[in-house]
Amino acid sequence: MRRATAFAVAVVATFAPVVLPAATGAGVACAATTPHAGLVIDTGSRTLELCVELDAARVSGLHLVELAGDQYGLQYGFGLGGQGMCRLDGTGPTGDDCFADYPDFWGFWKGDGSGAWTWAPTGPASSTVGNGELDGWVWGAGDTGNTHAKPPAVSIDAVCPPEASPTPAPQPSATHAPSPTPEPSPDLAGSPSAGPDPRSSATSVPPPTAAPSADASRSPESTQASRSPVATGSRITTTSPVPTAARSTAVLAEAPNDGEGGNGPNRSLAFALTLATIFALGGWFRLRANRRAPEP
Amino acid sequence: MTSTGVASQTRRLGFHPGAWICWSTCAGIVAFVTTDPVYLLLLWAVAWFVYASHRSAGATAASFRIFVLAGVLALIVRVALVFLGTVNAANVAFAAREGLRLATILVVFGTFNAVTDPFAVVRLAPRRFHEPALAAALALSIAPRTVASVQTVREAQRLRGINVSPLRSLPALAVPVLERGMEDALTLAESMDARGHGGGRRTRYRPQPFTPAAATIAASAALAAGTFLSASFGGWAELHPASLARPEADPLLLVAIAVLAVPGMLKGERA
Numbered sequence: 118m119r120r121a122t123a124f125a126v127a128v129v130a131t132f133a134p135v136v137l138p139a140a141t142g143a144g145v146a147c148a149a150t151t152p153h154a155g156l157v158i159d160t161g162s163r164t165l166e167l168c169v170e171l172d173a174a175r176v177s178g179l180h181l182v183e184l185a186g187d188q189y190g191l192q193y194g195f196g197l198g199g200q201g202m203c204r205l206d207g208t209g210p211t212g213d214d215c216f217a218d219y220p221d222f223w224g225f226w227k228g229d230g231s232g233a234w235t236w237a238p239t240g241p242a243s244s245t246v247g248n249g250e251l252d253g254w255v256w257g258a259g260d261t262g263n264t265h266a267k268p269p270a271v272s273i274d275a276v277c278p279p280e281a282s283p284t285p286a287p288q289p290s291a292t293h294a295p296s297p298t299p300e301p302s303p304d305l306a307g308s309p310s311a312g313p314d315p316r317s318s319a320t321s322v323p324p325p326t327a328a329p330s331a332d333a334s335r336s337p338e339s340t341q342a343s344r345s346p347v348a349t350g351s352r353i354t355t356t357s358p359v360p361t362a363a364r365s366t367a368v369l370a371e372a373p374n375d376g377e378g379g380n381g382p383n384r385s386l387a388f389a390l391t392l393a394t395i396f397a398l399g400g401w402f403r404l405r406a407n408r409r410a411p412e413p
Numbered sequence: 414m415t416s417t418g419v420a421s422q423t424r425r426l427g428f429h430p431g432a433w434i435c436w437s438t439c440a441g442i443v444a445f446v447t448t449d450p451v452y453l454l455l456l457w458a459v460a461w462f463v464y465a466s467h468r469s470a471g472a473t474a475a476s477f478r479i480f481v482l483a484g485v486l487a488l489i490v491r492v493a494l495v496f497l498g499t500v501n502a503a504n505v506a507f508a509a510r511e512g513l514r515l516a517t518i519l520v521v522f523g524t525f526n527a528v529t530d531p532f533a534v535v536r537l538a539p540r541r542f543h544e545p546a547l548a549a550a551l552a553l554s555i556a557p558r559t560v561a562s563v564q565t566v567r568e569a570q571r572l573r574g575i576n577v578s579p580l581r582s583l584p585a586l587a588v589p590v591l592e593r594g595m596e597d598a599l600t601l602a603e604s605m606d607a608r609g610h611g612g613g614r615r616t617r618y619r620p621q622p623f624t625p626a627a628a629t630i631a632a633s634a635a636l637a638a639g640t641f642l643s644a645s646f647g648g649w650a651e652l653h654p655a656s657l658a659r660p661e662a663d664p665l666l667l668v669a670i671a672v673l674a675v676p677g678m679l680k681g682e683r684a
Contacts, residue, residue: 174649174650175648175651176648227503229657235501235504236504238503238504238507238508247651247654261498261499384664385661385667386451386660389451389455389662392458392667392670393455393457393458396455396458396461396674400461400464400466401465403465404468407468
């Protein structure tokens, strides 16, 4: 049930960036509506900045690289029993020992989305990345965040430009994908099936508007995803031939999404606080009552 | 506190130990799969509620406090370890969440210790496994028995007019506590052997049936753990939020944790 909902939301979200600019004219500063994370790789000879579409709310650092391999043809190799990063974009040892070229190894960095990088406290198998966050891999020497080279300071909006979110093929909705879509993102049209086609920092388009923070972008996203079928109703057929069945499930699915959106986090936090207070007070009263009652 | 001697004879047995095993395992699973402080702190409140509702009258009830302290200590140590490496806000927040998860698991185990009788748990073991069960019984009962013997030794010292100051009387406290611990373990093992532990079909004077209430506890706990496992593997909710992000919570998962408080709402049974 929930999965069906999520799938329907994903379908809506996939088409929203395609349809919305056409419907509302222009200037909609929408972040990518499906969860996206940035992957920055510095091999020492070149820098890759990939905008990777996630297949879950949060994925592990290793899975992000696998997704990038699916979506951009990134070459990679894991080692240390599948837990470590050995090889990226043709750089690094080929065997299972990822430290074969020590002192050079793949340093793992976490980006907050605004250009700041911190040395990852855990390995890529246990560390996760979510929408609007960045993972960075830098080939070089240095065992700590103070000595290892940092990735270039890029924000998530530079890696995933708000108006040019990729719609890669691997979604199940690929069969409904519009084949002739001249409007959005011409540089990304061929990327999913082509080989290594990383967009370098030089070609990536800077965002025209101020970068929305990860938190702030969340609520406009959900409202947009739910608004799109209503606002663009008839235009869907012109820009993208979505079957009516898919559209109706999408419209059906928007209701729960709308209910949870808005000030959802605040409400659920208040709910959690209420529950915790009830249990804490209840326990205190229970203890007092038991203490007063004579032992059986 | 209470007088342990008489009370332990007629103490409330609560529910079937199998139900408590299931509850604590499921609560432990919930704590294990998430690092979201909202869920973890709510689980503390639930554990406290269950403990307050079903604490046994004996000295084992004190083990809850001990485990809470151990949990807080684990949290502090986990955060302190960060200061050996790169110190920044993200690393400290991440360590605090990991430490909180560890502390929550300890609190759940402390609740289990406080509400159930470790030897009742051992009685559940099949005959074939009586030797591992014996070792498990000794291991399980070490914490509550140590707490109990510390209290006994303290009381004895106080009766004899020895000024009990925590630091200076430590050797005078530790030696009898250790001695008692070893003696208790030997006595327990001997008495279990002498009563034919593992030798034949076991009977109980007052058997404790697996009542519908116990089944309710087990089922509700399994439901809660199942919800969290499906969120963990299905990925439909965020269980490991970014270290510096504002904490968020999924209402369904909050309800799942609240379901773990079901034993606190049921009335304990006397066996």
